[in-house]
Amino acid sequence: MGIDRQSLAAEFLNMLPSDCVIYREEELIPFECDGLSAYRKVPLIVLLPYTTEQVEQVLKHCHEKQIPVVARGAGTGLSGGALPHEQGVLLSLARLNKIIEIDQDNRLACVQPGVRNLAVSEAAKAYGLYYAPDPSSQIACSIGGNVAENAGGVHCLKYGLTLHNVLQVTLITIDGERLTIGANGLDAPGLDLLTLITGSEGMLGLVVEVVVKLLPIPERQQVALAAFDDVEIAGKAVAEIIAKGILPAGLEMMDNLSLRAAEDFVHAGYPTDAAAILLCEVDGSEDEVSEEIMRVRQILLDSGAREVRTAEDETERMRFWAGRKNAFPAVGRLAPDYYCMDGTIPRNQLGKVLTMIGEMSEKYGLPCANVFHAGDGNLHPLILYDANNEGELEKAEEFGGEILELCVAVGGTITGEHGVGVEKINQMCAQFPDPELETFHAVKAVFDPQNLLNPGKAIPTLARCAEFGAMHVHAGKLRFPELERF
Amino acid sequence: MSGDQDQSSQLQANIKDAIAEGSSLRLMGSGSKDFYGRELGQQRVLDLSGNRGIVSYEPTELVITARGGTPLDEIEAALEANGQMLPFEPPHFDGKGTIGGAIAAGLSGPRRPWGGSPRDLLLGIKLLDGQGRIMSFGGQVMKNVAGYDISRLMAGAMGTLGILLEVSIKVLPKPAEEHTLIIDRDQHSATRLIGQMIAESQPLTASYSLADKQAIRLACNHQRLAAIRQKYGLQESTESSGFWQQLRDHKHDFFQQPKTLWRLSLKPTTPLELTEACLQEWSGGLRWLYSERPETEIRSLVERQGGHAVQFRNGDRSGDIFHPLHPRILGIQQGLKAVFDPHGLFNPGRHYSDY
Numbered sequence: 001m002g003i004d005r006q007s008l009a010a011e012f013l014n015m016l017p018s019d020c021v022i023y024r025e026e027e028l029i030p031f032e033c034d035g036l037s038a039y040r041k042v043p044l045i046v047l048l049p050y051t052t053e054q055v056e057q058v059l060k061h062c063h064e065k066q067i068p069v070v071a072r073g074a075g076t077g078l079s080g081g082a083l084p085h086e087q088g089v090l091l092s093l094a095r096l097n098k099i100i101e102i103d104q105d106n107r108l109a110c111v112q113p114g115v116r117n118l119a120v121s122e123a124a125k126a127y128g129l130y131y132a133p134d135p136s137s138q139i140a141c142s143i144g145g146n147v148a149e150n151a152g153g154v155h156c157l158k159y160g161l162t163l164h165n166v167l168q169v170t171l172i173t174i175d176g177e178r179l180t181i182g183a184n185g186l187d188a189p190g191l192d193l194l195t196l197i198t199g200s201e202g203m204l205g206l207v208v209e210v211v212v213k214l215l216p217i218p219e220r221q222q223v224a225l226a227a228f229d230d231v232e233i234a235g236k237a238v239a240e241i242i243a244k245g246i247l248p249a250g251l252e253m254m255d256n257l258s259l260r261a262a263e264d265f266v267h268a269g270y271p272t273d274a275a276a277i278l279l280c281e282v283d284g285s286e287d288e289v290s291e292e293i294m295r296v297r298q299i300l301l302d303s304g305a306r307e308v309r310t311a312e313d314e315t316e317r318m319r320f321w322a323g324r325k326n327a328f329p330a331v332g333r334l335a336p337d338y339y340c341m342d343g344t345i346p347r348n349q350l351g352k353v354l355t356m357i358g359e360m361s362e363k364y365g366l367p368c369a370n371v372f373h374a375g376d377g378n379l380h381p382l383i384l385y386d387a388n389n390e391g392e393l394e395k396a397e398e399f400g401g402e403i404l405e406l407c408v409a410v411g412g413t414i415t416g417e418h419g420v421g422v423e424k425i426n427q428m429c430a431q432f433p434d435p436e437l438e439t440f441h442a443v444k445a446v447f448d449p450q451n452l453l454n455p456g457k458a459i460p461t462l463a464r465c466a467e468f469g470a471m472h473v474h475a476g477k478l479r480f481p482e483l484e485r486f
Numbered sequence: 487m488s489g490d491q492d493q494s495s496q497l498q499a500n501i502k503d504a505i506a507e508g509s510s511l512r513l514m515g516s517g518s519k520d521f522y523g524r525e526l527g528q529q530r531v532l533d534l535s536g537n538r539g540i541v542s543y544e545p546t547e548l549v550i551t552a553r554g555g556t557p558l559d560e561i562e563a564a565l566e567a568n569g570q571m572l573p574f575e576p577p578h579f580d581g582k583g584t585i586g587g588a589i590a591a592g593l594s595g596p597r598r599p600w601g602g603s604p605r606d607l608l609l610g611i612k613l614l615d616g617q618g619r620i621m622s623f624g625g626q627v628m629k630n631v632a633g634y635d636i637s638r639l640m641a642g643a644m645g646t647l648g649i650l651l652e653v654s655i656k657v658l659p660k661p662a663e664e665h666t667l668i669i670d671r672d673q674h675s676a677t678r679l680i681g682q683m684i685a686e687s688q689p690l691t692a693s694y695s696l697a698d699k700q701a702i703r704l705a706c707n708h709q710r711l712a713a714i715r716q717k718y719g720l721q722e723s724t725e726s727s728g729f730w731q732q733l734r735d736h737k738h739d740f741f742q743q744p745k746t747l748w749r750l751s752l753k754p755t756t757p758l759e760l761t762e763a764c765l766q767e768w769s770g771g772l773r774w775l776y777s778e779r780p781e782t783e784i785r786s787l788v789e790r791q792g793g794h795a796v797q798f799r800n801g802d803r804s805g806d807i808f809h810p811l812h813p814r815i816l817g818i819q820q821g822l823k824a825v826f827d828p829h830g831l832f833n834p835g836r837h838y839s840d841y
Contacts, residue, residue, distance in 0.1 A: 105681055105755045128685060150631045161629065163638075164606050177814055184792040185751040186598060186771050187642070189809035190838070191819050192605050195638035199631045216687045239546035245569050245659035285687065287710065344627040346547055376628035377547075416629035424632070431632055435619045439825060440633050446821035459633065 003067060003087060005044055011065075012047060015057050022046040031090050034075045034082040035137070038339070038393065039422055043070070043084030048092045052172070052208045055091070059206065060176035062089055068455050069174070071202040073113060073145030076137040078340055079421030081149065081201045081457060088455075093144050096208060099123050107214040108167065108184065113144020113207050117151075120212065129214035132159035135417070136325050147207050150199030152417035154250045154324070157375030159215070161417070163198045170209035171197060174448045184211060196443065201419050202454045204447040218283035221249065222293045223317050226305035227274035231255060232351035234276040237303035238374045239347060241280065244299055246292060250281035251375030252324050255354070258331055258369035258382065259323070265330035268323030269316070271307065278305075278374065279324055324371070328382065331369045335384035339396045342424075343407030344378045344416035356406055357381055364399040366392075378416035379407070405430045420458040428458075429465035437462060490539030492553065494612075494620060494651050500532060501618040501649075501831065510834050513645040515555055515584035519591050523644050523836040525803035534586060534649060540564055541652060542626075548657050549609060549626045554586025554650040561585055571660040573601030577734050586650040592642025595734035596692035596703070599768045601658065605641035612652035613640065616827030626654045639822070644837040647826040661705030664691060666723035666730070667715060669700040673766070676700035679718065680769045681754065688714060692730055695766040696740060703730055733767070740765050740774070746801035748775040748784055752793035759787070774798075785809060808837060816840060 009023035022028060023045045032040040044067075049055050062069050068088030075082055084090045097114035104127045109120055117138040120131040134153035135141055141151065146162045147169060159165070168182035182194040197204055228234040234253055241248065254262065255276050263270045270277055278300065282292040293310055300308045311317035323330075332338050345353050354370060361368045371380045381403055385396040404414040404427040414420070414427040428437070440459045444451070460468070504511055512529040514520070538555040545568040552561055558578055565571055575595030576588040594603045610624030613636070624630055624637035640647060669676045673695050680693050680702060689710075692703035701723060704711060714720065723729075732738045741747070752758075754770035765774040777784060781797065788795045794809035811819065816838065823830075823841040834841070 103753075104685075106753045107685070108753070150635075152629055156629060160602070160606065163635070164602065173814070179812065179814055181815070183751065183794060184753045185794070186768060187592070187603065187751050187794075189794040189796075190811050190815060191643055191647075191822060192592075192639060192641060193815070193818065195605055195635045195641075199635055204634075216685050218687060242548060242659075243546045245662070247659055284689075285710075344625075344629045346544075346549075346626060348544065348547060373629070378627075378629045411625065412627050413625050413630040413632050415632050416627070417631060419631050420633070428632060433621075436621045436623065436633070436636075439615075439621060439636065442825040443634050443636070443822065446818055446825060 003044060008045055008067070011061065012045065012058070015061065016047065016049060016054055020048050020050065020054070022048065031072070031084060031092075034072065034077040034080060036078055036080040036083070036421065036423055038387075039080045039083050041084045041086050043090035044087055046090045046092060048095050050095050052096065052170070052178070055093070055096070055172055055206060055208055056176040056178060058089070058091060059172055059174055062452060063175045063450075066450060066452065068452050070454050071144075071148070071206050073142035073148065074116065074140050076141040077145060077149060077419065077421065078342070079415065079419040079423040081419050081421035081454070083422050083457075085455065091206070093206070093208070094142065100209070102127060102214070104129070106184070107216070108211055109214055110209065110211050111143055112209060113142060113147070115143050117141050117143060117146055124214050125217070128217055130217050131165065131212055132215050133162050133165055136328065143210050143212070144207050147198055147210055148200065148202050149417065149419040152373070152376075152378065154252055154373060156373065157251060158247050158249050163195065165213045166194065166198060166210055167213060168211040169194065169197060169207045171205040172208055173205050174450070174452050179205075182211070199419070201421065201458045203444055203458055204453065219285045220289045221281055221283040221317065222289050222310060223250070223279055223281040223320050224293060224296050224300065224308055224310045225270070225320050226278045226280070226300040226308045227271045228276045228278070228304065229274065229306055230304075231276045231354050233304040234278050235347065235350040235374070237278060237300055237305060240299050240303045241296060244295070246282070246296060246299075248280050248296070248375060249283040250279065251373075252279045253277070253372040253374040254324065254327060255370040257367065258327050258371050261330040261334055261369060262323035262327050265333060266319075266322045266326050268319050270323055274306065279320055327371045331382045331384070334369070335367070336386040336388065337384070337393070337396075339383040339385065339400050340418075341381045341383070341400050341403050342378070342415045342418040343404050343412055344376070345407050345410050345412035347374065347377045349410040349412070350374075353379065353406060353410060357403055360399055360402055364395050366396060366399055368399070373416070376416070377412065401427055422457060425458065425460045425464070426468045428460050429468045434462055434465070437465065491536055492539070493537035494614065497532070497534070497537060497614055497649060497651070498618050498620060501614060501616070504831050505618065505829050510831050513649060513833055515587035516557065516582035518579045518581075518583040519587055519593075521799055522591060524807045524839065526833065526836055529834070535584060537651060538584075545570060547626070549654055550657055551626060551652060551654040552585050553652050554584060556585050558583040558585060558588060565657055566660070569660055570657045572607070572655065573658045574598060574603050574607055575601060575734055576604070577736070579735050581735070585653055585655070589641050589650060589653055590643060590645045596694070596730050596767055599771060600691050603641070605638045607656045608637050608641050608653060609656055610654040611637040611640055611650055614649040614651050616648060616829055616831045620651065624654065628656060645833045646823060646837045646841060648832065661691065663707055664703055664705050665711050666701055666703050666725055667711070667720040668723050669702065669720055671700060672698060673700065677755070677766065677770045683718065684769060690769070693767060693769045694733055695770075697763050701725065701729070743776050744800065745776045745778065746797060747799040748777060749796040749798040750775060750788050750793060752788065752791055756791045756793065758791070781805070806839070811838070
């Protein structure tokens with residue numbers, strides 16, 4: 001092994017403009033990690049093509065020379081999906097950043113992968129439309145990355161994930177062939193390959209164009225903020241809202257540590273003595289929203305909320321949300337480092353899971369703040385640590401791993417929206433038995449038989465799982481023996 | 487319910503026998519969509535309707551898990567009792583239909599643009615594959631990005647990749663009231679008006695359009711309905727409340743013709759140069775057409791507009807029923823077939839002649 005950086009650079013300089021090829025060591029450093037900075041690797045070379053044709057050429061060349069390719073969007077991913085390969089090309093799609101078309105009548109936008117998530121909604125605003133998925137990194141993250149990770153956000157319960165809002169992608173295969181997957185209508189012929197591509201973490205092909213659905217901007221949005229003295233009661237209030245037939249546009253929970261951090265950071269007006277708060281947003285026509293927000297308020301009070309406030313005006317509504325949307329950086333101010341988890345659980349397990357996370361927090365001696373997409377069961381525990389303290393990163397990782405295994409044990413999953421990447425690859429072994437993992441590898445091989453696209457990510461080898469399993473079954477005992485296995 | 491039964495082991499044994507014998511199988515639930523797809527050879531029928539029963543349903547989680555052979559009626563009754571529904575409004579056609587069949591066929595009813603499709607709502611599966619392996623993909627939670635999304639790949643695969651032993655589906659609250667209004671305009675201007683109503687966030691849940699008769703379904707109370715009627719100049723419908731169900735199940739008069747019925751999927755506003763009448767649903771995104779035109783003419787007409795055509799009912803069932811694929815995409819599909827069903831057991835040729 002061992003491809004020479006200089007000669008590889010020369011090969012790419014023959015096919016691409018010189019500013020597309022980055023190969024000097026010091027210029028490669030900024031690309032050594034994505035949003036998960038605990039993992040770093042310097043790529044052999046970084047390529048920043050301007051056009052789809054250039055992407056095709058690069059892939060053809062890499063295929064011919066058997067060079068691994070890691071795709072990168074905006075680099076905001078939280079699972080290390082865009083962690084470079086030391087013997088490979090890091091292919092940034094950031095310069096493919098044009099909005100090609102907005103089709104007002106059919107409420108579609110055709111965009112290149114480097115277009116930022118929020119930029120789609122900004123461009124669509126003139127037509128009274130917006131793009132629904134809104135991951136909290138939406139200012140910076142790109143649509144291509146959203147497709148690769150099947151990104152979510154705070155409005156998934158009502159409006160779905162990226163998967164539900166993408167109709168078609170243009171995919172370049174590892175050998176440089178351009179394919180259209182999906183259609184402009186609501187379905188496409190053949191097997192639904194778009195479901196495989198979405199969320200495939202750049203392991204099946206590279207997406208160079210995306211057709212997304214746009215929705216009409218609702219006439220009005222209103223949010224209720226409810227304070228609770230007990231997290232479990234807050235969880236039950238969520239179930240009660242759903243049971244009453246209400247489908248909120250957003251339904252978010254924050255525990256005391258995270259809401260205090262958010263309050264200190266953005267002064268959102270949160271009651272800092274509450275054990276938990278719920279934010280429940282409804283949207284629609286003026287009348288609908290007025291009626292529904294009153295129902296929500298009553299349900300929350302009946303469910304045991306200590307106090308319920310509705311936003312007085314748009315400024316206050318934005319302020320209520322600012323606290324939630326800034327929860328990660330806010331918690332980040334509490335400690336030198338934090339580690340963000342992304343499990344999903346059945347909502348009715350919330351009380352149990354939070355109690356057990358609390359116990360783990362004591363065991364590891366590391367604080368943990370919890371932010372919860374309560375509507376869809378997606379839990380983001382944020383583990384606080386200091387990487388400068390010997391062994392603390394490892395402790396945080398082990399704590400995180402234990403949380404994810406707990407999510408699986410209660411019938412959930414290790415990742416709701418951030419992806420597996422390199423970060424959760426060991427926990428994949430806890431979630432999937434060997435036949436499922438073999439199937440994943442076989443599916444990848446259909447698209448990429450030589451395993452050149454983002455190799456080593458997302459799907460662990462069976463050997464790795466055997467090793468990981470041996471490490472985790474202490475004295476023949478599984479973790480959480482008291483829980484029923486699903 | 488009486489008759490609930492988990493036949494996983496028995497079906498697994500059936501698969502192992504079929505592998506040993508080198509035979510192939512025709513998968514069958516209730517047979518309500520037996521007409522759909524390419525015609526099969528003389529395969530042995532593997533009856534999946536005995537593997538039935540709701541496994542779990544917790545209304546506040548908005549998820550139902552049921553065995554593949556569970557009748558749609560049974561699932562819909564359980565949901566109805568809790569004010570919920572299957573958002574994709576699956577067709578029952580002859581009044582039967584199983585949940586496994588509904589997912590495998592991938593078909594949705596009139597609510598589809600607003601409620602989603604089987605693939606949109608499918609959260610997880612327990613799959614029996616062509617090697618006799620029972621595997622679980624996805625789960626019972628709304629958000630799950632661990633591993634490739636194998637469960638959703640099964641929606642619309644026509645049973646060619648495996649047997650859906652169990653499916654978990656997202657359900658939604660059923661609207662408290664739904665009403666039908668008539669648009670007294672020609673098809674073209676009605677389609678434009680429907681587009682305008684959607685852009686203005688009116689609570690549509692279905693649309694129907696044929697020649698000079700156009701109708702929409704709205705989920706709202708009487709007060710809002712009156713306001714909408716006035717704003718857009720629409721009329722109250724005299725149709726019976728079963729109208730949308732007849733449309734969903736193709737019991738509507740339009741669907742009783744003996745000719746070849748085409749299903750066209752397009753962008754809603756796509757113009758088509760056709761003299762024949764099209765029945766439109768999904769605000770124009772779904773069009774039903776009876777035509778004697780050659781297959782190639784219909785396909786190329788639709789393909790030029792970025793859509794696709796399915797020869798839905800009648801006509802020659804031995805040729806292409808579903809829209810022909812780009813050779814590389816067909817190759818990928820054959821590759822996937824080999825992953826899930828390497829011995830070619832399940833419904834050979836029902837989707838495409840190549841697998």
